Amino acid sequence: MNRREIIKRMAAVVGGTLLGADHILARGIDWDTLAERPPGAGVGLFGKRQVRLLNEIAETILPETGTPGAKAARVGQFIALIVSDCYEDADQKVFSDGLAALDTQCRKQYGKSFLRCTPAQRTELLGQLDAEQKAYYKTNRAGDPPHYFRMMKDLTLWGYFTSEIGATQALQSVEIPGRYEGCVPHSIGDRAWGEF
Numbered sequence: 001m002n003r004r005e006i007i008k009r010m011a012a013v014v015g016g017t018l019l020g021a022d023h024i025l026a027r028g029i030d031w032d033t034l035a036e037r038p039p040g041a042g043v044g045l046f047g048k049r050q051v052r053l054l055n056e057i058a059e060t061i062l063p064e065t066g067t068p069g070a071k072a073a074r075v076g077q078f079i080a081l082i083v084s085d086c087y088e089d090a091d092q093k094v095f096s097d098g099l100a101a102l103d104t105q106c107r108k109q110y111g112k113s114f115l116r117c118t119p120a121q122r123t124e125l126l127g128q129l130d131a132e133q134k135a136y137y138k139t140n141r142a143g144d145p146p147h148y149f150r151m152m153k154d155l156t157l158w159g160y161f162t163s164e165i166g167a168t169q170a171l172q173s174v175e176i177p178g179r180y181e182g183c184v185p186h187s188i189g190d191r192a193w194g195e196f
Contacts, residue, residue, distance in 0.1 A: 043077050044084020045092060049115075050099060054079045056115055057102070058156040060122045067169045070160050078159035079152070090145065098148020102129065 043051055055076030062070040070076075083095050102125075106114040110121050117125070126149075133147040140147075160166040172191045 043080035045096065046080040046084065051076045051080050053099065053103065053114060054152075056122070057126070057152060058159070060119070060126050061153060061156045062160050063119075068165050070156055073160050073163035073165040075156055075159040075163070078163070079155045082155060082159075083151075091151070094145045095148055095151050098151070101148070105129075 046054070053076070055071045055074070058070035058075035058079065062075075064072065083092055087095065103114050106112070106117060106121075106125055109125065110117055114122060114125070129149040130153070133149040133153075136147045137150070161171065170191065
């Protein structure tokens with residue numbers, strides 16, 4: 001990877017982190033009417049069913065507990081937008097092929113699509129994929145394509161914790177600008193701090 005490519009990718013990551021998911025998603029798309037769109041309509045490269053699938057995968061990774069889950073933060077739409085608008089063609093292909101492979105593996109293992117599986121089946125499948133991607137990264141070499149499930153996990157975390165829900169309900173938050181405090185008391189069990 002050359003210096004120009006590194007700078008370009010770092011700018012996308014840092015810029016996305018500074019802007020947050022809500023600002024990236026504010027592109028004139030009415031997310032509340034996503035289900036009312038005609039069949040085949042979706043976000044960028046992804047159709048409506050694929051966006052639903054991404055939301056369910058993200059919700060399995062970060063489910064609703066005492067705070068809203070990834071689906072409430074519309075992480076599936078965020079992932080579709082980032083992959084469509086920010087990823088290189090080769091990485092888009094790895095991600096899209098991986099999404100199809102995930103659903104195919106689910107059909108072979110459980111006889112139904114991921115969207116029709118129970119939460120326990122979804123968790124089991126994603127656990128297997130997580131073990132697979134960890135093994136992949138132990139043996140891959142520089143220049144090997146990324147594993148699609150690692151991409152999904154990273155995008156889920158990024159989309160959730162930079163969304164309003166993630167920053168204000170899953171994390172403790174302080175609006176910026178504010179006074180800098182380098183040392184803030186933190187007790188065991190307190191939520192981590194996030195800024196927006």
